[in-house]
Amino acid sequence: MPRIGVFVCQCGNNIESTVDTRKVAEEMKDLPGVVFTCSYKFMCSSPGQEMLKEMIKKHDLDGVVVSACSPHMHEATFRKACEKAGLNPYRCEITNIREQCSWVHPDKTKKTGTLKSMDLTRMTIERLKRNRPLKTISMSVTRRALVIGGGIAGIQAALDMAEGGIEVILVEKEPSIGGNMARLSETFPTMDCSQCILTPKMVEAELNENIKLYTYSEVEKVDGYIGNFTVTIRKKARYVKEELCTGCGECWEKCPYKAESEFEMELKERKVIYTPFPQSVPNIPVIDAPDCVMIQKGKCGVCAKVCGPKAIDFEQKDEFIEEKIGAIVVATGYELMPNERFGEYGYGKIKDVISGLQFERLASSSGPTGGRIVRPSDGKEPETVVFIQCVGSRDEKKGVAYCSKVCCMYTAKHTMLYKHKVHHGQAYVFYMDIRSGGKRYEEFVRRAIEHDGAMYLRGRVSRVYEKDGKVIVQGADTLSGTQVEIEADMVVLATAMVPRGSAVELAQRLGIGYDKYGFYNEYHPKLRPVETVNAGIYLAGTCIGPMDIPDSVSMGSAAASKVLSLFAKEKLAREPIVAHVDTPVCNACWDCLTACPYKAIEKEGIRDREGNIVRWHAKVNEGVCQGCGVCVAACRSKCIDLAGYRDEEVFAAINAF
Amino acid sequence: MEDKKTEEGWEPKIMAFVCNWCTYAGADLAGTSRMHYSPNVRIVKLPCTGRIDPLFVIKAFENGADGVLVSGCHPGDCHYTSGNYHARRRWIVFKSLMDFVGIHPGRLHFSWVSASEAIKWVDLIDRITEEIKKLGPFMEYRGLKK
């Protein structure tokens, strides 16, 4: 016979006012297996917990039911208290009689609440009777980390972890690390030059002995679980032997063919063998195979001829590298929503309508114009520039419903950069709201307006068209209630930040959640902002949602600190809420294997003495299993069960209903 | 017992199978927001709707439930990424089957309630309680016991 203790909490008056806790305790006393019951003012208080421990010892309890607030509040508290009293923590179950009873059923006669509390407590008692002691699962840890994405968030995470003595693998799909931040000219609100603050970090990442860089590479496959992941990295063929190349630049000097530069966002051409930008890390070029005449047609080969160290290798193939790691930081960043979606703004058709990032390149001193702001169409200095905010963002019909967050600030910055470079120029900004929450942000916007004379117009733009070499902007100023028309020389669209096109595919490969746009879901948006539901995988930067550089950097650091604290332990402990297979009755139909969202189920063969497999059955990998129970419901022969939520326990609860 | 239907003060018994992450938390929020709803529902917490076996529902009816509610995270919001999609598939078939054998559709409810949808939870419970009250006790099923 079990020896169960039932503790009914009054929660001051929170429960007591509508539930007669004494009566609940009294009624439970008669249930078989219950040896002690009581009602207490505050179970979660220190005296309450002390009393719990005392009673466990005094009555030699082998199970405890606490009828109190939601298990989401204090399950951990009470389980810990039980553990201290020598009881297996999983032999403590909580009944929620506050959030789901006393607070929602305001019957002052206490009849309703008492009745329901008794039902619920009885169900928990019956469930507890079937409950088994569980042991925390302990796992080894590979103390190496993988960072996916070499933008500022990823670089920061990698540096912080490397500083903490962890070996880090940094994977970047472009030929150089740096990400979108490398494209920016100056940064708000301090107006530091982006490259000036980023480049040292990039170099640091390259030189740090704890960081292994894989540029021009992508994560192909991820297996395993927290502490023990195996990743396969595809190292795309560079056609340049990295170990030989000195980065002298002779090859791209001499290469006779050109293609559009991705980094310069179609504002400039680059050579077919190239580094994305002069400060690239590593400073090793790649050959753009589809455009290379040598690779496509077997003619040319100039780069190979001029290469001193003979680093060019036209025969190079993609390479696959397997790495064992213990944690992953995902920092894949963002891209801009394609402006072509907005036909009324004429992007792509009118040359002088450009995106915000293109403007950054124009303003950047290392950009295609050397920092001169000119019209892409004729190279003339624009005397009137119209900036349109919220292009695609806050537009649930044609774009995305969310606010892209950084555009207000960078548009203000753009107007300043423009004014600083074209003194006689006039900037106009069409905005809906100015969102400048942040340290020194509002002051910055005001400076753009008051000091640098940007004309802010509150309203959207309906149409942009070309007329006599000018770009006509037809919008509204809702503050004056009128239609406005501006003859501009150039129009800059502050386009919405969206997740990378490949974001969803990667999320599925990693088993992490994502929202309808493809931004990755945090474990908890407020309290666990850099963790994901898949333990051991962390997030940083704009792959979570639009954010600016300071936020990205702090998230990179936050993710790094999460990994460091994970790696601080010798062994990992985790909740034992995992599935188990009753192997003799397994049909080996593999339904569970197909249904499992985590690929936590494997096939296992039983061998006879000769080593021939005579029978197959399913096996749960405890490290990977997250305890959702999809397999349990899928299993027809009921040979899988989920610890903590076993069929028997649920059945007992239903039966006590 | 048998003619409870006509008895004054009969209250339906409703069993709710909910997932830990969304609906359970949504119901908690209704509590912390001090909203009020019908007291007829008894919640059984499970990690995920994907864990909910059709047998649970059958068992609940066998144990005298007048109605059953199954609820979890909205599609795309599953804590386990896809548990609710699996659940939805099962329900599509199970619901058709239960309809086909004559379990009144008013007795078996499915819903998505997120952790923030306390209002939806309250409305849902009130609505189904009302509906089941109209249907009366599930004597047909209970009658099978003999």
Next chain:
Amino acid sequence: MEKELRERARELLESGEVGVVIGYGWNRRKRRTTPVFIRKPEEAERLVFNPLCVNNLSVYLTRKYPDIQKLGRAAIVAKGCDIKNIVVLMAEGQLKRDDVYIIGVRCNGVVYRQELWQGELRPEIMPVKCHNCDVREPHVADTVVGEPVLFTPPEEPVGMVFDKIREIDAMSPEERWQFWMDHFSRCIKCYACRQVCSLCYCERCITEKNMPQWIETSAHPRGNLAWNLIRAMHLAGRCTFCGECERACPVNIPLNIINQKLVLVVKDAFEHRSGYDPDTHPPLIVYDTEDKEDFIK
């Protein structure tokens, strides 16, 4: 055709390609056919095929019959409808394609009641599945015997089962409940339906699971309902409508109706038809983010 069949069986046994041929033979009075397990080449003469060969022999390929599995690789005489079950077994990892040699037989329909069989096949004496059969020409087989069959199934399925489903769909919940309780209350829990079904191959049936005892074992209406509901759920998306369960039922519960209803539901909701493709997962263990959910409020 039988000659061809026997010839093939003999060859297979002689060459040692298979250890046993599972097929049909006459019973002693030659009025019914019965499963036969041919192990010697000379016994191949016992094999027959005619419209009385109703059994779905695929059940002998399952783990329910370890004795047969011990006989070595099996060849099986299978009609198109039987092959569907073999396909499901393959989809569920119970069989590999190489584990079995399928001797597909072209079939013009079967007759359940031998007294109606007068040597001529007429639609009136065939079960519903034959009227709508689209696999009279076996769709997965290592060899096919018999004369080519020219038959196009009707676009919309016809037959009593479908009429009855429509009729029940039109009933009120109370009437439906009454209809099924009348039938289920007769159930004697003999599990013949389970025994004859090749997709009920569980090592341990849910009814045999105690701790907890999900399904009450004694034959009373409540447990009967639970059993029949769960049986239907477990077959949903897998059942090929071979009709063996209803044929085996000693108390004539119209299991075909409930099974076919779920076949229709699955086809409608997931566009899945079981028994055609061994590489497709059964629909209830996969999902589509766009699955309908009009009933989820």
Next chain:
Amino acid sequence: MKIPYYPGCTLNTVAKGFDLSARESARTLGFELAELEQWSCCGASFPLTPDNIIGLTSPAKVLIDAAKMDPVVTTLCSVCYNVLKRTAETLAEDTERQKVVEDFIEERYNPSIEVLHFVEILRDRIGFEKVKEKVKRPLGGIKAASYYGCMLLRPFKTMGIDRAEAPTVMEELLEALGLEPVEFPKKIECCGAHLAMTREDVVAKLSGDVIESATGCGAELVVTSCPLCQYNLEEAQSRAIEERRDWKTVPIVYFTQLLGYAMGQTEGVACFDKNRWDARELFKEKGVGSCQG
């Protein structure tokens, strides 16, 4: 191929050339525009508010009658096209309103009916390539502005004859006929529509802007698919000539007039003389439009 054809009120009277040239062109291209046996006015404006059910009955009746021939109906006038297509969508989506309309008309509505603009038929069923093959009088060198107006395009979700903000279907057709399409900013702006009845001044401004925008981009001819646009543009031009000396006059024609003419129809069919500015003069001036074979 026979396609049920709904001419609409205006094509039967004021815009006869629009109608005749289309029918004749269809014949040349190997199909027939089969006029509905009986038809009524479409209402000339789609009832925007969902409670205005009576406004749906008239177009619904047209759709019901058309569906009796074939569940597809084609029309030329942009307004008719807009009203019929939006009615079809509304009734297909909203079974409740469909029921009310059915009860009113006392006939069953067939929700599978498809409403196509004549130019859609040319593009999707015939192909502009084939149109090009049939051209006998290439109108080479003439710069033509395709004026879409509102009704062919908006609301985009329903209409969708082409890309909402940057349609090119008319230009493609004109190109096939040998004209040189001119891109101009106001090609999807409003002409003023029925304000012709109340505010001629406004119409004159809006339509005048459209023409100016077109001629400013070099257009020598404005092409439309809507009799009301055509009327408003001509009215505006008449006014403008009186008021402004520098006004550059252009013929305003229907696309089918050009289509038929280019494919070698006799000149009478297109009724160029019914337009206030006869496009043939322009052809003559440019030395194009002589029959080749």
Next chain:
Amino acid sequence: MKIKIENRALKSEELKHLERITGEVPARCYQCGNCSAGCPLSYMMDYPPSQMIRLLQLGRIEEAKRAESVWLCVSCMQCYARCPKDVSAGTLFEGLRHLALREGKDYRKIKELDMPFLKGAPQQALVCGFRKFVS
């Protein structure tokens, strides 16, 4: 100018009626002004479309009904086509016209129309005009 905002006006029956007959919810509008920016008649209107919606948001439906804007809108749907919130100002205008016309207040009397127009204009202009301006 100063207006007094009243709770009652925000939830007035007439406003609800307008929402019901149009199926539009003015509260969805976040006043970005795109409709006013694109409206071809905006320049003539006493209240451009976004301000008309603002009047409705503020519960000032009487003022909205009296606005000349109502009779200038030609339902070209430019406003709706570019509205990021899927609000159709054009439909609200139509609703306001209905409210006025259903009270029997014709905007234009048929007999006021001049002969040359009646003879020369396309039928559709007349039909459409009658629908929009005459009860």
